[in-house]
Amino acid sequence: MKGLLQPLLNGVLLGGLYAVIAIGMSTIFGIVKLVNLAHGDLMILSGYLSLVLVTWLDVSPLVTLFLIVPIMFFVGFFIQGFLLNRVLGKEMEPPLLVAFGLSVIMQSFLLLIFTPDARSLMTDLAVKTIPVGATLNLPVLYLVDFLIGVGVILAVYLFFRKTYMGRAIRAASDDEEGARLMGVDTRKIYAYAMGIAMMTAAVAGVLVGMTFTFYPHTGPQYLIIAFGVVIIGGLGSMKGCLAGGLILALAQLLGAHFAGPGYQLLFGYGVLLAVLGMRPQGLFGKI
Secondary structure, three states: OHHHHHHHHHHHHHHHHHHHHHHHHHHHHHHHOOOOOOHHHHHHHHHHHHHHHHHHHOOOHHHHHHHHHHHHHHHHHHHHHHOHHHOOOOOOHHHHHHHHHHHHHHHHHHHHHHOOOOEOOOOHHHHOEEEEOOOEEEEHHHHHHHHHHHHHHHHHHHHHHHOHHHHHHHHHHHOHHHHHHOOOOHHHHHHHHHHHHHHHHHHHHHHHHHHOOEOOOOHHHHHHHHHHHHHHHOOOOHHHHHHHHHHHHHHHHHHHHHHOHHHHHHHHHHHHHHHHHHOOOOOOOOO
16 A cells, blocks of 8 residues: 555646646647647657757756746747638638648657757656655656646636636637627637637647657657556646646546556546447536
């Protein structure tokens, strides 16, 4: 039982990181009804931007968020406003193809600029732990990931509930035609929504870069994690994102604990298949 506590603790903390990885995809699907296949690659772009700033300015990766978050907002605004909005309403395939093309271009661009070498955002937090009892250690970096992840989800939730822009975005999501009749420019609103989603992706990219190594082609790996989280929690649900992140991370780490690291993904996506079988709309999704 003592040996089980450490993977349980690590799984809960890692779940916060998984949740912030997925919140941008869940948000944009809930508002625009679009699956952004470039989400993971844009997240990795944020990690590389942080790497550049860390190298130039010699600051902590967390400090670079003050520059990267607004940069990624404008990247998301441009992608939605000048690319994806042009193909919305033309069946499902055109937006998916545009997002897929953007993913391929982003991977090739990162490969050309940064080479295929593994990179990471070095930080002292990676080697620090807090002893809890005789056998349990609390990884400080995982704790930071969890707290920032929960903070981002709470901030996004309050933004959509408490601000005029948030209510306008929700109105455009619930009834696009009705929102237009009330004077809301829905296409511009969608661009703002994508910008907000990319702000969360920027945070996720920096946290991932601090926690793991990354490559130009790492984006699809985190896209799959985001898919798993939002499917378990329910597409478009913020509390479902947090629950899905916790469940997927716990399943993976407990699977690695009982069966070995090679079975980590098998256990994680076994839970995903079980949720799909019992509740296809996800734990907090609506039919």
